[in-house]
Amino acid sequence: MSNQDWTDDQPIVSIKDVHKSFGDLEVLKGISMDVMKGECICIIGPSGSGKSTLIRCINALNDIQSGSIKVEGLEVNDKDLNKLELRKKVGMVFQQYNLFPHKTALENIMMAPIKVLRQNASEVEKKARELVKKVRLEGKENAYPGELSGGQQQRVAIARSLAMNPDIMLFDEVTAALDPETVKEVLVTIKDLAEEGMTCMLVTHEMGFAKEIADHIYFTDRGVIVEHGPPATFFERAEDPRTREFLSQIL
């Protein structure tokens, strides 16, 4: 139950036999996976297979009916869970960016560390400016979200999550709403992160990208993990007909 005894030779995220329903609709039917610190895993699968639901369960945006999700040893399926403690460890980036429209790019990045972590404002600003640079948005500090392109907004959203210094980053189809030209700039940012050793879990339709950066790929269909493996074997030797059909449509 406690996270005192977690060490980083154990999975940083450990998911065991998770079931989740919305009303009568069972969306996750016994999902298990382990992610080690510094790993980058990709979840792929057809629309409605439960990818977003799964990833949202990890930071308790969705609750689960049964099973266990442990993040650094912290049990998420626990009614006494301190959600704020969990969410300080886990950053999340959404398909629709979800920036705060009444704040500038820099303010979006600075708000949570100041208001939630109560860090010193001038230090936060210094760090925020470094993050702006890291996501390659120098000069856009004072722009409002509505004045930025989709790709730029998404990079602000990534920087906003990173400002909280998370140990794990969740990405839910973060390039799905972008123009093909801007997809790349966001993928480069994620790739940099993964290469620096950030633990990343991403839902994506970008197979080329998944192949390039993932340590492990999971294929989900109708609430179960049908098949998984490292990219080399996954793409070359997918065995399940559902996986093959999906890959043949998308590649």
Place this chain on the structure above:
Amino acid sequence: MFSVKFTNSEQEAAESLAYSRQQTLWQVILPQCFKRMIPPSMNWYAILTMATPLCSLLGVEEIITLSRQAIEAENNRPELLVPFYGFALLIFFAYCYPIARATIALERRFAVKL
């Protein structure tokens, strides 16, 4: 079967950044509501002001009724119509124009480009 819950996407983003419910409300939801409320509510206020003469139907005394009574008291001399009603108009203008200016200023301050 469904529980109706007020969530918007910015609220979820705030939650995922470990904002408490209170913080989400004050930092994220209310500022946006406020911004969206200013222009309509201010406009309504100005419209309401100009619509007050309607209340005279209910016997409330207000400036248009008073102007007409003043003109009647002067034996309905037609040359008084323009100055008397013009004066009423000036008073309306003096009252509503600052409201309109303030609305514009507030809208600019809370500018949200969506």
